[in-house]
Amino acid sequence: EKARMFYDLNLPYEPNDLASVKERVMMAVKLGYDGVALNHVQHGKLTDVPINTVDLTQLSSEEVNFVSHSRIEQANRKFKQLRRLTLHIDAPNQCHSMHPSNPLLSKYDIIAVVPGDESLLHQACEKMQVDLISLDFSKKLPFRLRTKTIGAAIENGVKFEICYSASLKDPSSRRNLINNAMGLVNATKGKNIIISSGAYTAMELRGPYDVINLGTLFNLDCGASKNCISSFANSVILHGEAARRTEKSIYKAEWIRDVEEWKMEDVSTVEEGQDKKRKRGSKQK
Amino acid sequence: MHVFVPEDTTEHCPPSDTFYLIKGPLVALLGPDFLSKYAKGLSAILVGSHIDRGIALCFLPTGKLILSLDKDSYETLGLSAAKAKYPTKGEGRWTVNLDLTAKSFVPGRNLYDRVVSCLEERFGDVELLVFSETNDTTKRIEFPDEITAKEYTLQTLSEVWEDLSIPRLSAETTIDDEFLTEMNNWIGALHNNITDYLIPNKAQDLFASSFLPVLETETGTGTSFTWKGIIPPSFVLKQLNFLRQQVDSGALPWASLTVWGFEDTPISWRECQHFHSISGENDYSFLILPGDNYVMSLTVGPEDEFS
Numbered sequence: 001e002k003a004r005m006f007y008d009l010n011l012p013y014e015p016n017d018l019a020s021v022k023e024r025v026m027m028a029v030k031l032g033y034d035g036v037a038l039n040h041v042q043h044g045k046l047t048d049v050p051i052n053t054v055d056l057t058q059l060s061s062e063e064v065n066f067v068s069h070s071r072i073e074q075a076n077r078k079f080k081q082l083r084r085l086t087l088h089i090d091a092p093n094q095c096h097s098m099h100p101s102n103p104l105l106s107k108y109d110i111i112a113v114v115p116g117d118e119s120l121l122h123q124a125c126e127k128m129q130v131d132l133i134s135l136d137f138s139k140k141l142p143f144r145l146r147t148k149t150i151g152a153a154i155e156n157g158v159k160f161e162i163c164y165s166a167s168l169k170d171p172s173s174r175r176n177l178i179n180n181a182m183g184l185v186n187a188t189k190g191k192n193i194i195i196s197s198g199a200y201t202a203m204e205l206r207g208p209y210d211v212i213n214l215g216t217l218f219n220l221d222c223g224a225s226k227n228c229i230s231s232f233a234n235s236v237i238l239h240g241e242a243a244r245r246t247e248k249s250i251y252k253a254e255w256i257r258d259v260e261e262w263k264m265e266d267v268s269t270v271e272e273g274q275d276k277k278r279k280r281g282s283k284q285k
Numbered sequence: 286m287h288v289f290v291p292e293d294t295t296e297h298c299p300p301s302d303t304f305y306l307i308k309g310p311l312v313a314l315l316g317p318d319f320l321s322k323y324a325k326g327l328s329a330i331l332v333g334s335h336i337d338r339g340i341a342l343c344f345l346p347t348g349k350l351i352l353s354l355d356k357d358s359y360e361t362l363g364l365s366a367a368k369a370k371y372p373t374k375g376e377g378r379w380t381v382n383l384d385l386t387a388k389s390f391v392p393g394r395n396l397y398d399r400v401v402s403c404l405e406e407r408f409g410d411v412e413l414l415v416f417s418e419t420n421d422t423t424k425r426i427e428f429p430d431e432i433t434a435k436e437y438t439l440q441t442l443s444e445v446w447e448d449l450s451i452p453r454l455s456a457e458t459t460i461d462d463e464f465l466t467e468m469n470n471w472i473g474a475l476h477n478n479i480t481d482y483l484i485p486n487k488a489q490d491l492f493a494s495s496f497l498p499v500l501e502t503e504t505g506t507g508t509s510f511t512w513k514g515i516i517p518p519s520f521v522l523k524q525l526n527f528l529r530q531q532v533d534s535g536a537l538p539w540a541s542l543t544v545w546g547f548e549d550t551p552i553s554w555r556e557c558q559h560f561h562s563i564s565g566e567n568d569y570s571f572l573i574l575p576g577d578n579y580v581m582s583l584t585v586g587p588e589d590e591f592s
Contacts, residue, residue, distance in 0.1 A: 004339070070332065070412070209563060222562070222563050223374055
């Protein structure tokens with residue numbers, strides 16, 4: 001079920017403008033997304049700035065009417081708000097802040113990098129431990145996207161991102177987006193790509209099915225396009241979790257929901273079995 | 286449901302039907318007392334869940350419960366199900382089809398006990414839109430204690446349109462595919478309040494696309510009536526018959542009635558399987574013309590057995 005949820009993994013977060021963040025999150029809830037990532041964009045050096053998620057339980061009646069009562073109730077239970085970091089890297093000496101040992105990175109659920117030139121893209125694809133590589137598709141790219149480099153990233157589990165909102169403004173950005181995105185789709189064979197908004201205002205957000213239609217302009221078929229906002233987005237989230245939220249990258253403990261309590265029966269029978277074994281052992285001694 | 290008449294009028298068939306929005310465990314609706322009173326004639330659909338991203342379920346008035354499950358839900362729930370036709374690619378879905386009015390569906394029998402225990406343990410609370418219709422009227426339902434129910438009555442929302450460019454329908458108008466497509470576009474624009482398309486004298490917004498009507502139109506006044514909720518078929522028929530009488534008697538030159546179906550329903554016409562991947566339309570539209578003529582157009586999604 002989680003793999004079919006719709007995510008928009010790029011809502012730029014500005015700590016000084018929380019009202020705009022709230023407006024965009026509300027719009028995402030209204031449009032039918034199941035989760036968003038609030039994206040802290042930084043250039044060069046990492047600084048510690050906390051990301052505050054929007055509290056959907058504290059809304060004015062106007063805001064509730066805008067979205068719809070039932071959608072808000074659902075969102076309170078299920079809507080995810082993740083924390084993402086996007087670091088723009090323009091020089092090789094800035095790469096060391098992306099090293100996994102940096103404690104600032106553990107505060108984020110998703111880490112993305114925007115490489116400034118081809119050698120940095122190469123480094124991002126082959127060596128950096130990030131979840132996403134994002135490029136500005138509204139301008140003409142200064143380098144070509146080679147299948148070999150991109151293949152290396154995919155083998156490392158890194159995904160690529162296409163942001164659509166910058167290209168809503170004028171025809172030349174739109175043309176650049178389509179050309180660049182088609183190049184990426186060609187190099188990746190339509191897999192391991194996510195499409196997200198990068199929206200600075202609520203009006204730049206588009207509904208999930210509209211984004212799916214947009215994906216078809218990039219030579220993706222409907223099924224692949226749908227995966228770009230659902231299953232591949234979900235695997236970016238899981239990649240981030242595995243890197244930063246698991247114990248030794250193997251296991252993670254989670255509370256089970258009430259509905260799943262029937263699964264607990266199995267655990268209690270195993271414990272009884274173990275007790276019996278211990279008792280038998282002590283008798284023999 | 287939406288009705289449009291090209292006159293400034295308040296005459297319509299007033300609704301008297303009630304429906305409920307209920308929340309609670311699904312298994313509470315399967316108690317033998319509740320089923321014996323309401324199973325036949327009960328129509329319900331799950332809200333807040335999307336068929337392409339989770340579970341869909343509905344109760345049919347013939348006394349059936351249909352559950353459309355994705356792979357994880359099917360494996361967790363543990364009820365026997367048939368593989369669904371849609372989606373054709375990917376993991377696939379499973380459909381559980383239960384006959385609630387069967388004589389063997391009672392406590393103490395294997396199937397009933399299995400269904401109740403699975404739903405009780407492994408199915409969370411659901412939110413359903415429900416109505417019960419027998420002999421062409423909806424009746425009040427007394428739900429079990431575990432269910433919280435909110436009662437609604439269908440409300441008429443009417444809106445008068447002035448300076449509207451209304452399509453001219455006369456005896457000479459040829460009803461062909463092109464005409465019907467344009468007519469459907471026009472009705473859709475009306476329902477979506479796209480005033481730039483419908484009221485040409487209003488200032489054009491450059492941000493909106495310039496999509497102009499192709500039909501022959503004349504400026505006039507019209508009234509549209511809208512009802513929102515889960516609408517019983519008897520009400521649709523009453524409204525349709527009322528409009529037929531109005532058009533036949535000459536009170537109206539023509540009328541249109543459109544019904545939008547739920548996109549996340551597991552079943553569409555004649556119990557055919559329905560699915561929504563990129564789109565899942567499930568609508569029908571009547572264009573009522575003089576001389577007891579009418580045109581009906583059905584909009585059906587691509588993943589629908591009926592199409």
